[in-house]
Amino acid sequence: MSMLEKNPESVLIDNFGRQITYVRISVTDRCDFRCVYCMAEDMTFMPRSEILSLEEIAVLARNLVACGVTKIRLTGGEPLVRSGVVDLVGSISQLPGLQELCMTTNGSRLQELAEPLRQAGLDRLNISLDSLDHERFHELTRTGQLSKVLAGIDAARAAGFEHTKLNVVVLKGRNDDEILPLVRYALNHQLDLSFIEEMPLGVITEHDRAEAFFSSDDIREAIRDEYVLESVGDDTGGPSRYYRIPGHPGRIGFISPHSHNFCGDCNRVRVTTEGRLLLCLGNEHSMDLRAVLRDGPRDDRSVDERVRAALHASMAIKPEKHHFSHDEPPQILRFMNATGG
Numbered sequence: 001m002s003m004l005e006k007n008p009e010s011v012l013i014d015n016f017g018r019q020i021t022y023v024r025i026s027v028t029d030r031c032d033f034r035c036v037y038c039m040a041e042d043m044t045f046m047p048r049s050e051i052l053s054l055e056e057i058a059v060l061a062r063n064l065v066a067c068g069v070t071k072i073r074l075t076g077g078e079p080l081v082r083s084g085v086v087d088l089v090g091s092i093s094q095l096p097g098l099q100e101l102c103m104t105t106n107g108s109r110l111q112e113l114a115e116p117l118r119q120a121g122l123d124r125l126n127i128s129l130d131s132l133d134h135e136r137f138h139e140l141t142r143t144g145q146l147s148k149v150l151a152g153i154d155a156a157r158a159a160g161f162e163h164t165k166l167n168v169v170v171l172k173g174r175n176d177d178e179i180l181p182l183v184r185y186a187l188n189h190q191l192d193l194s195f196i197e198e199m200p201l202g203v204i205t206e207h208d209r210a211e212a213f214f215s216s217d218d219i220r221e222a223i224r225d226e227y228v229l230e231s232v233g234d235d236t237g238g239p240s241r242y243y244r245i246p247g248h249p250g251r252i253g254f255i256s257p258h259s260h261n262f263c264g265d266c267n268r269v270r271v272t273t274e275g276r277l278l279l280c281l282g283n284e285h286s287m288d289l290r291a292v293l294r295d296g297p298r299d300d301r302s303v304d305e306r307v308r309a310a311l312h313a314s315m316a317i318k319p320e321k322h323h324f325s326h327d328e329p330p331q332i333l334r335f336m337n338a339t340g341g
């Protein structure tokens with residue numbers, strides 16, 4: 001262990017006293033789906049040379065954990081379309097000090113990969129599921145097959161994953177009538193469930209975000225037609241508020257970037273596919289970690305020193321808060337797939 005790892009001052013604390021303990025890493029901008037709120041139908045993806053290699057991602061993870069990060073989420077794009085991702089999970093899961101390694105996936109490849117991921121040391125899965133109707137699922141994802149995702153959810157359970165969470169983006173007039181069926185499905189399968197308000201990331205010409213916006217308050221109201229929701233405390237430092245339904249083990253979360261200000265206890269940063277350390281989802285403040293990795297001597301010690309210095313320097317530019325609004329044009333021109341949702 002180096003001096004830096006032992007030194008408590010090596011943890012990442014920003015100008016507002018918030019310690020960074022949670023990092024989401026986008027391992028690819030590519031995806032086998034084209035969800036209407038996330039991607040345009042005809043997407044141009046980044047050239048290989050511009051995205052971080054799996055080795056570079058592993059180096060970043062090693063240094064983030066050495067700087068006090070205890071939770072890493074691998075996301076994308078669709079993380080499971082990147083070949084070698086299971087080996088990446090295997091190397092990150094070994095890092096001493098890392099408490100939780102999670103992945104957000106669309107579930108389309110879990111039938112084959114749930115077991116290898118579990119063996120490689122992945123702790124937890126979030127699986128996106130916006131509809132239980134085969135035709136509608138295909139419309140919302142443009143290319144996805146519901147049966148594969150449902151089989152993937154079953155495979156995750158069979159592989160021993162616990163506390164798997166479903167992510168649902170609710171869009172007015174598209175799937176808001178499925179709120180209760182999705183809650184029932186989650187309860188029957190012992191899954192946690194999070195409803196996500198759509199965020200204004202990237203302009204998608206064939207999709208009007210203001211028209212599709214459906215608030216967490218409205219979702220809660222729909223659930224209360226059938227269930228009692230009991231609020232539970234939240235210590236994740238994130239935008240989620242959690243509830244329980246009496247008699248059921250799972251939790252129901254509501255992720256509301258518009259309706260509630262959760263920035264005060266933000267503990268997270270993101271690494272984009274091209275290696276930009278993004279200090280806030282709703283702002284462009286960032287640090288080019290790819291340049292830090294690639295420019296200079298390539299031996300482990302030199303790279304580690306450069307990366308840790310850059311991580312600490314980035315703390316000075318983490319913004320205090322974001323300013324999302326669902327009825328104004330997006331200020332953020334990146335898409336969620338490259339950002340790491």
Ligand code: SAM
Pocket residue numbers: 031037038075076077078079104105106126127128167168169196197198199200201336337340341
């Ligand atoms: N492909 C994986 C998946 O779909 O789970 C991981 C990446 S995806 C970008 C992560 C999460 O972001 C998904 O749950 C997706 O529904 C959500 N998402 C994508 N675009 C969004 C947007 N504009 N607003 C809110 N959530 C969004």
Ligand code: SF4
Pocket residue numbers: 031032033034035038039076077078106128336337
């Ligand atoms: Fe792909 Fe996930 Fe975006 Fe859907 S939300 S297009 S599955 S990256």
